[in-house]
Amino acid sequence: MKPQVPFHHHHHLLLLLWFLSFSLLLALANGRTHPISSPLHPPLPSPQSQRLHPSVQNQPFSVSPPSMAPSPQVMQIIVIRHHPLHKELIIAIAVASVAILIIVVSTLCAWILWRRARQTYDSKDIQSSDGRGITLVPVLSKFSSLKLSKKGLLAMIDYSYLELATNKFSVSNVLGEGGFGCVYKASLDGGALAAVKKLEGGGQDCEREFENELDLLGRIRHPNVISLLGYCVHGETRLLVYELMQTGSLETQLHGPSRGAALNWHIRMKIALDTARGLEYLHEHCIPPVIHRDLKSSNILLDSSFNAKISDFGLAVAGGNQNKGTIKLSGTLGYVAPEYLLDGKLTEKSDVYAFGVVLLELLIGRRPVEKMAPSQCQSIVTWAMPQLIDRSKLPNIVDPVIRNTMDLKHLYQVAAVAVLCVQPEPSYRPLITDVLHSLIPLVPLELGGTLRIVDPSTNRKASSH
Incomplete structure (x- = not known):
């Protein structure tokens, strides 16, 4: 984004124009009060200079005859001296008019440019980088008592x-629990809903995560990254207010009571694609790049349309690759x-893993990670790897909810990516x-990919003819 020219720069330009115009008018006025003598003829004598010196007043002198009258050239000088005064007056009026017109037009143009620049800057500031703009104004307007902070939007x-919006942080409004506190459902003015994360009692680590989220999410705008709407500092308690994701986390959907029943094959591929888009934005489009450092199914939230x-972003790191000793080892x-x-x-490849x-x-x-015995755990990677690379065994380890519901070629491709x-x-x-780019062709067009689904019944009808 190009830097905007502050309005006070236009103000300095207008002052300069006023100064130049005033100087020009002053110079013209001085010219009229002191007419310039002709270099070809001497100035006419003044009445005082025509008086005779006392030493010669009584001396006889002869009166010149009519033929010795003043030369016509002197009369010409008198006429010429009056003509430039009228001309200078006309020029001065014209120049002054033009100067005033320029000042008025410049003021108007500067005001219009400033207004447009402010509108453009404000509109760009609340749009996502890939063109799919998301505005927070309707959500922010729901707050009855808020003050814009120096944290941007x-x-x-x-x-x-x-406290009022969460019914005094009631247990019935708890959406989930984190390392330093709970997340509560909040009902805002006008019926809008939000999620409030309450951080307390965590000391320096808690404060660091709070500042980290405030800093990163305060300037990140992307459809596949959660939107942070506001914050609150109350004594030792820190609160963060997010947009509410009605369907909860991917972890709850996959491993909760429903065991993934609401997630068919295409919905799961859409969730994977959305997550990849969010990560690509963090790695490739943020300056400096952002490494999330704690990507997991509980940190992938879903709205009512499974977006x-x-x-x-409490553990996220901005600034590219990190070496041992520069940051504290964290993760799940x-x-x-x-x-x-x-x-x-730590690199971007850590997020890819x-x-x-x-x-x-x-x-x-x-x-x-699943417990195999009281003191033994097995990771999904260790368990699944031998079967993922064997096409004959792969269909047998697929989640029973979606088993045999996808094109086998698509299944093999997703397994290869994993x-x-x-x-x-x-x-x-x-x-x-x-x-x-490998996932986009596997997601239907209406879900954000490029896959065109052909109705199986249409194929059967075509084959019967």
Whole structure:
């Protein structure tokens, strides 16, 4: 985005125009009061100079005859001296009129340009980078008492308002629990809903996560990244207000009571595609790049249409690759990349590994880590890898909810993408951009992909003729 020219720059330009115009008028006025003498003829003598000196007043002198009258040239000088005065007056009036007109037009143009620049800047600031704009104004307008903060579009919200909106943070309004507190459902003025994360008692780590989310989500705008609407600081308590995702998390849908019953094959591929789009934005379009560092099914939220958005940026790191010792080792068991867990090496490929684990969850329907015995756990990657690369065994490990409901070629392709993403060696893993382009053809057109679904009944009718 091009930097906007502040309005005070236009103000300085107008002052300069006024100064130049005033100087020009002053110069012309001085010219009229002091006419310029002709260089060809001497100036006419004044009446005082025509008086005789006392020493010669009584001396005889002769009167010149009529033929010795003043030369006609002197009369010409008198006429010429009056003519430029009228001309200068006309020029001065014309120049002054033009100067005033220029000043008025310049003022009007500067005001119009400033207004347009402000409107353009404000509209661009609330749009996503890929052109699919999302505005927060209708949501923010629901708050009855908010003050715009220095955090851009984020609003500082009164604690009493959030307390009222969550029914004093009632247990019945709890949507989920995090490391430093709970997430509550909030009913705002006008019937709008939001999610309020309440962080308390976490000390420096809690404060760091709060500031991290505030900083990153305060400037990230993308359809597949959760929108942070506002925040609140109340004593030692920190609160973050997000848009509400009505369907909850992917973890709840896959591993909750319904066991993924609401997620058919195409919906699961759409969720994978949306998540890949959100990650690609963080890795490729944010400056500096953002590594989420805690991508998992519980941090992928779904709205009522199963649009997926990445949430929880408390552990995210901005600034590209990180080495051991620069950041604290964090993450969730089962999703953490081997090189990060063992050597502390953190890159964008660490997020790609976590994405591969989520893809396996969507494909197989199992948790990333499952207990085999009281003191023994097995990861989904270790268990599934031998069967993922065997086409004869692959259909048997697919989640029973979606088994035999997809094109086998699509199943093999998704399995191949998952295998590449969870490779132990980070250099063997694809970029998230490559993953994104491999998933787009597998998602129906109406769900955000490019797949055109042919009605099976149409094929049967065509084959019968």
